[in-house]
Amino acid sequence: MIKILAVLAIIFSGFVSVLVxxxxxxxxxxxxxPLKDYLSGNLSGRVDRAVFDAIPxxxxxxxxxxxxxxxxxxxxxxxxxxxxxxxxxxxxxxxVDRRDAEHMAARLRMLPHLVQAFADRNILLIVVPVPDKAxxxxxxxxxxAADASRVRADAWARAAxxxxxxxxxxxxxxxxxxxxxxxxxxxxxGAQLAAEATxxxxxxxxxxxTERVSLTRGARHERPGDLAxxxxxxxxxxxxxxxxxYVEEARANIQRSGGLLDDAAAPSILLAxxxxxxxSGFIEYLQVSLLxxxxxxxxxxxxxxxALLKMLQQKPEMLAGAKVVIWEWPxxxxxxxxxxxxxxxxxxTEGH
Amino acid sequence: MVxxxxxxxxxFLPLFxxxxxxxxxxxxxxxxxxxxxxxxxxxxxxFLPLLVAIACWSWLTGLWIARASGPERRWxxxxxIVPPLVSLVYFKYVNLIVDSLASLGAPIKDWSAIPLPIGxxxxxxxxxxxxxxxxxxxxxxxxxLINYSTYQAMFGHLVxxxxxxxxxxxxxxxxxxxxxxxxxxxxRRFMLGFAQKVLIGDxxxxxxxxxxxxxxPSMCDTIVTVAAYTLHLYFDFAGYSSMAIGLGLMIxxxxxxxxxxxxxxxxxxxxxxxxxxxxxxxxxxYLYIPLGGNRAGRFRSYVNLMVTMALGGLWHGASWTFMIxxxxxxxxxxxxxxxxxxxxxDMPALVGHVxxxxxxxxxxxxxxxxxxxxxxxxxxxxxxxxxxxMSNGFTAAxxxxxxxxxxxxxxxxxxxxxxxSSPSLISFxxxxxxxxxxxxxxxxxxxxxxxxxxxxxxxxx
Numbered sequence: 001m002i003k004i005l006a007v008l009a010i011i012f013s014g015f016v017s018v019l020v021x022x023x024x025x026x027x028x029x030x031x032x033x034p035l036k037d038y039l040s041g042n043l044s045g046r047v048d049r050a051v052f053d054a055i056p057x058x059x060x061x062x063x064x065x066x067x068x069x070x071x072x073x074x075x076x077x078x079x080x081x082x083x084x085x086x087x088x089x090x091x092x093x094x095x096v097d098r099r100d101a102e103h104m105a106a107r108l109r110m111l112p113h114l115v116q117a118f119a120d121r122n123i124l125l126i127v128v129p130v131p132d133k134a135x136x137x138x139x140x141x142x143x144x145a146a147d148a149s150r151v152r153a154d155a156w157a158r159a160a161x162x163x164x165x166x167x168x169x170x171x172x173x174x175x176x177x178x179x180x181x182x183x184x185x186x187x188x189x190g191a192q193l194a195a196e197a198t199x200x201x202x203x204x205x206x207x208x209x210t211e212r213v214s215l216t217r218g219a220r221h222e223r224p225g226d227l228a229x230x231x232x233x234x235x236x237x238x239x240x241x242x243x244x245x246y247v248e249e250a251r252a253n254i255q256r257s258g259g260l261l262d263d264a265a266a267p268s269i270l271l272a273x274x275x276x277x278x279x280s281g282f283i284e285y286l287q288v289s290l291l292x293x294x295x296x297x298x299x300x301x302x303x304x305x306x307a308l309l310k311m312l313q314q315k316p317e318m319l320a321g322a323k324v325v326i327w328e329w330p331x332x333x334x335x336x337x338x339x340x341x342x343x344x345x346x347x348x349t350e351g352h
Numbered sequence: 353m354v355x356x357x358x359x360x361x362x363x364f365l366p367l368f369x370x371x372x373x374x375x376x377x378x379x380x381x382x383x384x385x386x387x388x389x390x391x392x393x394x395x396x397x398x399f400l401p402l403l404v405a406i407a408c409w410s411w412l413t414g415l416w417i418a419r420a421s422g423p424e425r426r427w428x429x430x431x432x433i434v435p436p437l438v439s440l441v442y443f444k445y446v447n448l449i450v451d452s453l454a455s456l457g458a459p460i461k462d463w464s465a466i467p468l469p470i471g472x473x474x475x476x477x478x479x480x481x482x483x484x485x486x487x488x489x490x491x492x493x494x495x496x497l498i499n500y501s502t503y504q505a506m507f508g509h510l511v512x513x514x515x516x517x518x519x520x521x522x523x524x525x526x527x528x529x530x531x532x533x534x535x536x537x538x539x540r541r542f543m544l545g546f547a548q549k550v551l552i553g554d555x556x557x558x559x560x561x562x563x564x565x566x567x568x569p570s571m572c573d574t575i576v577t578v579a580a581y582t583l584h585l586y587f588d589f590a591g592y593s594s595m596a597i598g599l600g601l602m603i604x605x606x607x608x609x610x611x612x613x614x615x616x617x618x619x620x621x622x623x624x625x626x627x628x629x630x631x632x633x634x635x636x637x638y639l640y641i642p643l644g645g646n647r648a649g650r651f652r653s654y655v656n657l658m659v660t661m662a663l664g665g666l667w668h669g670a671s672w673t674f675m676i677x678x679x680x681x682x683x684x685x686x687x688x689x690x691x692x693x694x695x696x697x698d699m700p701a702l703v704g705h706v707x708x709x710x711x712x713x714x715x716x717x718x719x720x721x722x723x724x725x726x727x728x729x730x731x732x733x734x735x736x737x738x739x740x741x742m743s744n745g746f747t748a749a750x751x752x753x754x755x756x757x758x759x760x761x762x763x764x765x766x767x768x769x770x771x772x773s774s775p776s777l778i779s780f781x782x783x784x785x786x787x788x789x790x791x792x793x794x795x796x797x798x799x800x801x802x803x804x805x806x807x808x809x810x811x812x813x
Contacts, residue, residue: 052359055362057802073753096567
């Protein structure tokens with residue numbers, strides 16, 4: 001009987017926890033839901049989530065488990081590939097899916113339409129595809145080769161060759177490693193190289209900038225990698241987690257012309273990219289290399305054309321006065337399933 | 353709602369247990385029924401009327417069958433069987449029929465797919481077996497609509513079986529008393545099933561998905577994928593059945609066993625005696641035998657077997673690949689029977705086991721493929737048309753924990769056979785102690801929590 005009671009105690013303590021910790025949110029969800037949500041089952045997902053959030057969990061215990069799996073089996077979870085010497089990779093860059101070719105073909109069909117949309121507005125579109133970490137730091141993969149990355153990059157190179165594009169080829173001049181060890185993004189050397197190469201192309205079209213832009217570096221501090229977070233290793237004890245990485249944040253100081261009360265003109269260069277554009281000081285290095293202010297309209301999770309389409313479709317007023325749009329996207333996003341916005345854009349431009 | 357969720361374990365189950373223990377005995381079936389409807393409605397409330405209508409109709413026609421005599425009994429039986437069957441065909445197979453006609457060039461436009469009410473197949477099979485059993489006078493008609501609906505809708509077996517026959521729960525539905533040993537046994541079965549599903553079945557699922565997503569799998573990719581699916585399917589389904597049986601026992605209802613170490617079979621007939629037992633015995637009693645079974649000569653029995661297995665295949669899902677899977681097994685059973693009929697010598701057990709397992713695994717390749725092109729890709733992979741060694745794409749998807757789980761799964765499959773020589777070990781293997789089940793369940797709960805948190809964590813790209 002005692003053993004039954006022990007198990008029931010666990011079940012009922014979970015129940016009490018749900019009542020105590022999610023009482024209000026559960027009640028709010030149930031109160032706010034329209035009848036059709038009750039009937040169609042749409043409500044269930046929200047309630048399940050509220051119940052899930054109400055169950056206590058130990059970050060330390062999860063971290064310990066993730067750390068033991070990582071150190072013991074070199075397993076970093078379903079979304080992270082653990083290479084050698086604490087190098088982590090997004091499995092998105094390595095995996096192959098039967099629909100990859102279909103997604104890539106759809107995106108490549110979008111390309112001329114996107115270029116044309118900006119050309120129609122007299123805006124120069126500069127394309128900055130970010131090479132896969134797996135391909136550029138292949139020697140630390142340990143166990144697999146970056147074949148999928150190469151297939152994507154080669155397909156892109158072929159497609160780009162047939163479209164009139166202003167593009168930055170980072171792949172061939174990459175400063176190895178150029179990426180954080182425990183993060184999917186470029187590190188400061190990668191970001192700096194990408195910024196300088198991009199600026200070169202912009203300056204060749206617009207001429208050199210004249211604003212006074214300087215760079216200051218902040219104090220060195222630990223930088224938690226997003227892949228380590230994904231693998232649950234940020235909560236792991238230090239001896240089980242990958243070695244920490246450190247960064248000195250860069251900050252661009254722009255001294256605008258004009259008097260104290262003058263309105264500064266809106267930047268004529270826009271950066272519409274993915275999380276790469278938000279990481280490792282890319283925009284800071286870009287502004288320094290351009291000697292111009294750049295407006296940041298990038299979007300974390302924007303993938304291939306997320307930020308670009310958002311601007312075109314939802315905030316076209318941002319493009320008034322713009323001369324250049326820098327369109328950065330990670331190469332791996334070529335094969336990701338199309339977002340709703342991308343699908344809709346493709347339907348519109350292809351006329352069906 | 354699914355058993356393996358916080359909402360079930362920490363909200364639905366405690367609320368149900370409180371209500372069930374708190375109401376007087378005569379309201380216990382109503383309590384089960386009420387909670388079962390909520391359990392089902394968690395998926396979609398708008399399909400509940402369909403289930404209620406089938407249960408009411410089946411109950412009414414059961415009474416009619418019991419009271420009718422002469423030719424009217426047959427009409428009553430038909431009335432009991434046909435409408436539930438029509439609802440099954442409509443919801444489950446009309447999409448397939450329309451898609452197939454469209455692919456043959458029929459001018460079908462703007463067809464919006466009909467959603468399949470979950471659990472409908474189990475529900476309809478329960479209704480059919482009840483009507484037939486009342487007709488055969490195996491069981492008396494149930495006079496109480498509440499009792500009958502409770503049998504039909506009981507949340508333990510409502511969504512994914514086992515296929516429970518009315519006769520197996522009829523007595524307990526009328527009266528049952530709380531038995532702490534039975535409750536403990538039910539809890540033990542529930543916890544073990546939970547652990548089977550979470551720790552082995554669900555762990556292998558992503559590997560199977562990755563293998564089936566490959567555009568050109570190598571021979572090695574295919575073999576590992578199929579091995580993973582073979583174990584994933586078994587531990588997922590057997591785990592779910594075990595949870596259902598456990599939940600039934602906790603409230604005094606005994607559901608039939610559904611699995612008996614099927615991957616230790618030494619022939620295909622043996623496999624079908626051990627795999628999804630409640631379904632295979634249903635197909636035998638309500639399809640194969642009514643078709644004539646073995647009684648009309650050898651050739652006719654082969655035809656009956658093929659028809660039964662083909663329809664059994666189609667019952668699993670509305671896709672031609674399921675039907676071909678059924679035919680594949682029908683063919684295997686026919687060959688097995690012909691082998692015996694021609695008095696060929698019995699194969700050594702080990703050889704029979706290997707052949708059976710390979711046959712079953714090839715069948716699973718069809719079973720898992722969502723369409724023909726996918727199945728064809730996997731078969732070409734197995735034939736080595738895309739190379740022999742493991743590909744980079746698949747290696748990147750193959751987590752070390754999945755490899756370990758795969759090995760543990762294989763070990764668990766063979767453990768009962770290896771433990772044969774030691775009675776205490778076989779008892780430990782076939783009926784692990786309560787506290788071990790509780791520890792595994794706790795571990796599973798923890799794994800479930802950490803898994804569910806991952807999709808919400810990653811939003812940066």
